[in-house]
Amino acid sequence: MTISHRIAIQHAAAEAASGVPGVAALQPALGDRLALAASRACQAVSPEVAPPRETVGIRCEHTRDDEWRVEVRCILCADQRVVDVARRVRDEVHTAVSGYLAQQGTAEHLTVQVTVTRTL
Template sequence: MVTTFRTTALTEVAAEAALAVPGVAGLQPRLAQRLAAAAAPTRTDTTSHRAPPPEAAVRADRAPDGSGWRIEVRCVLTEDRRALDIAQDVHDRVAFAAASHLTALGDVERVTVEVTVTRIAGRRDVA
């Protein structure tokens, strides 16, 4: 239970940090999450049309060898800056935010971050 709570909190921290980077248009859920959402029973209220939460595009789990945390961030970028520069900024901010979060919990562990750019949105795609 504590690990699940810690993982959920870590994904939220990572999503928030990634979305704060200039040039990040949004976060994109993994295909499995998108398929699961599409297969879910449709609801008649307005919540059925909401986008998945940003943390759905972030995966955090323990490294298999127990050496710390692995975080994967899947993001959509704008074409305002070079994709490499934006991805590096996402990596650095997420790594810092995650390490700070874990340290505040008394859990000083290594954090490895992987950033995947899923697409680059044109100016008219972002609005």
């Protein structure tokens, strides 16, 4: 799979997760924040470098076993049951990413992990 597939999967997952009632925001991991800061610094030094396409709170990887692993880090609203919202996020992201993979003609295994970082 190419980088564009990874970006498309991240965007599909981010849209699906953000649309779930009870999700206040998606939260980037520390590594994502550092990578974004480094790419902004690189762009400041070399303006011809394309700006990064930021997908906050979503990390995905493609394993050697043709499996996609998608991690969603989210902040939830405190007025709803965390476990219910997290399950719905997992289901919606799984449906969205599976749909994208089906459009690409691949039937790869998909694992979605939801991490709730805090509630508001």
